[in-house]
Amino acid sequence: MNILILGGGGREHSLAWAVKQNPKCDRLIVAPGNAGIAQLAECAQIDIENGAALVDFASQNAIDFVIIGPEAPLAAGVADALRDAGFLTFGPSQAAARLEASKAFTKEICDVAQAPTAAYARFDDPQAAKDYIRAQGAPIVVKADGLAAGKGVIVAMDLDEALDAIDDMFGGSFGSAGAEVVIEEFMTGEEASYFILCDGENVLPIGTAQDHKRVGDGDTGPNTGGMGAYSPAPVLSDDIARKALDEIVIPTMQAMADRGTPYQGVLYAGLMIENGQPRLVEYNVRFGDPECQVLMMRLGAQALDLMLATAQGRLDQVSVNWANDHAMTVVMAAQGYPGSYIKGTEINGLDALPQDSHNMCFHAGTQQVDGQIIATGGRVLNVTARGDTLADAQKRAYAMIDQIDWPDGFYRRDIGWRAL
Numbered sequence: 001m002n003i004l005i006l007g008g009g010g011r012e013h014s015l016a017w018a019v020k021q022n023p024k025c026d027r028l029i030v031a032p033g034n035a036g037i038a039q040l041a042e043c044a045q046i047d048i049e050n051g052a053a054l055v056d057f058a059s060q061n062a063i064d065f066v067i068i069g070p071e072a073p074l075a076a077g078v079a080d081a082l083r084d085a086g087f088l089t090f091g092p093s094q095a096a097a098r099l100e101a102s103k104a105f106t107k108e109i110c111d112v113a114q115a116p117t118a119a120y121a122r123f124d125d126p127q128a129a130k131d132y133i134r135a136q137g138a139p140i141v142v143k144a145d146g147l148a149a150g151k152g153v154i155v156a157m158d159l160d161e162a163l164d165a166i167d168d169m170f171g172g173s174f175g176s177a178g179a180e181v182v183i184e185e186f187m188t189g190e191e192a193s194y195f196i197l198c199d200g201e202n203v204l205p206i207g208t209a210q211d212h213k214r215v216g217d218g219d220t221g222p223n224t225g226g227m228g229a230y231s232p233a234p235v236l237s238d239d240i241a242r243k244a245l246d247e248i249v250i251p252t253m254q255a256m257a258d259r260g261t262p263y264q265g266v267l268y269a270g271l272m273i274e275n276g277q278p279r280l281v282e283y284n285v286r287f288g289d290p291e292c293q294v295l296m297m298r299l300g301a302q303a304l305d306l307m308l309a310t311a312q313g314r315l316d317q318v319s320v321n322w323a324n325d326h327a328m329t330v331v332m333a334a335q336g337y338p339g340s341y342i343k344g345t346e347i348n349g350l351d352a353l354p355q356d357s358h359n360m361c362f363h364a365g366t367q368q369v370d371g372q373i374i375a376t377g378g379r380v381l382n383v384t385a386r387g388d389t390l391a392d393a394q395k396r397a398y399a400m401i402d403q404i405d406w407p408d409g410f411y412r413r414d415i416g417w418r419a420l
């Protein structure tokens with residue numbers, strides 16, 4: 001079949017890598033792709049948030065299956081446009097994508113589903129929000145309602161920080177995303193991510209992961225999109241995962257179906273675990289980046305069969321072929337990230353890296369210019385490895401990093417410390 005993947009980061013490189021290994025895949029196109037993706041698929045420059053343009057492209061290229069990587073096209077309704085035009089598509093409708101696009105919506109659904117999550121209140125007026133914060137006290141969490149590229153959450157350890165966050169959000173720092181805020185109870189515990197395929201009716205868990213959000217070793221410094229991840233997450237034991245499924249995920253999916261907006265795609269549940277009890281931090285309506293990289297490393301070619309079953313509504317007929325393995329990805333970023341960083345620096349040594357079922361260097365922000373790979377983004381490479389143990393995966397990942405010659409990049413040296 002002819003497959004189109006939307007996106008151009010490390011997540012999409014790992015999706016393309018897994019899909020390409022499946023004999024069902026004949027032609028693979030990724031839009032827009034990147035330099036790493038170009039080594040295994042065709043890359044196309046199309047506006048991936050424009051449903052009509054995508055429908056034209058899919059028709060012209062006889063596409064049989066579309067996989068949507070990032071949240072922005074989902075929130076823009078691209079899955080609806082493609083499905084309306086008859087294209088089999090992996091990813092939720094615009095209405096179901098609100099589980100990520102609106103934090104207030106997610107809280108409403110949790111109320112209906114009676115899913116354990118932080119207590120909250122929502123405000124569209126800054127004064128009322130501040131009064132509430134003063135009454136609650138710190139620590140407290142302030143969230144812009146809408147999509148804010150991962151920057152719309154302020155975990156305020158003191159009152160001033162929380163009050164400043166209100167000024168920022170209502171002051172327009174987050175555009176329309178900040179016109180409404182959700183203020184939440186601060187939850188303590190250990191965070192983990194749970195990935196579940198949902199076809200509108202059935203659910204199928206496909207793995208757990210933990211990421212490292214802070215830029216520096218020891219989980220210090222500013223937040224990033226994620227500096228590394230590993231799977232499985234030991235904190236999400238089978239028992240706790242089962243609880244999360246029964247108390248949070250399945251009731252949420254039921255609530256979405258009941259309101260006439262069934263959810264189809266991968267659901268990424270960010271959980272806080274304390275004393276054996278999972279609570280929902282947030283939903284994302286897509287794979288995590290870089291969590292996808294470790295999941296794809298572990299799933300390999302079957303990922304395509306599972307995504308097809310999701311889109312075709314037959315998740316009850318498939319199962320995951322689990323291996324007793326571990327995967328880790330270490331992000332290499334451009335010096336300065338997550339602040340302003342230099343672009344256009346040369347990366348060497350990639351050709352000599354192993355590329356097999358246990359070792360892959362997925363590309364995020366790269367481009368090839370005159371035969372040279374250059375860094376074009378903040379997060380640039382995702383060095384990913386699989387092993388019998390997490391320590392083994394870690395050893396392989398850092399061994400690959402040692403072979404990469406990129407003086408303008410940096411990475412954390414302690415990915416996986418919590419689990420190891």
Ligand code: AMP
Nearest residue numbers: 118141153155184185186187270281282
């Ligand atoms: P979100 O975008 O909702 O995942 O929030 C980003 C990060 O903020 C999460 O991964 C948590 O580390 C933290 N966070 C969000 N909500 C809460 C909460 N209610 N209590 C504690 N930490 C939170």
Ligand code: GLY
Nearest residue numbers: 225226288289290
């Ligand atoms: N790594 C966090 C995310 O993809 O949202």
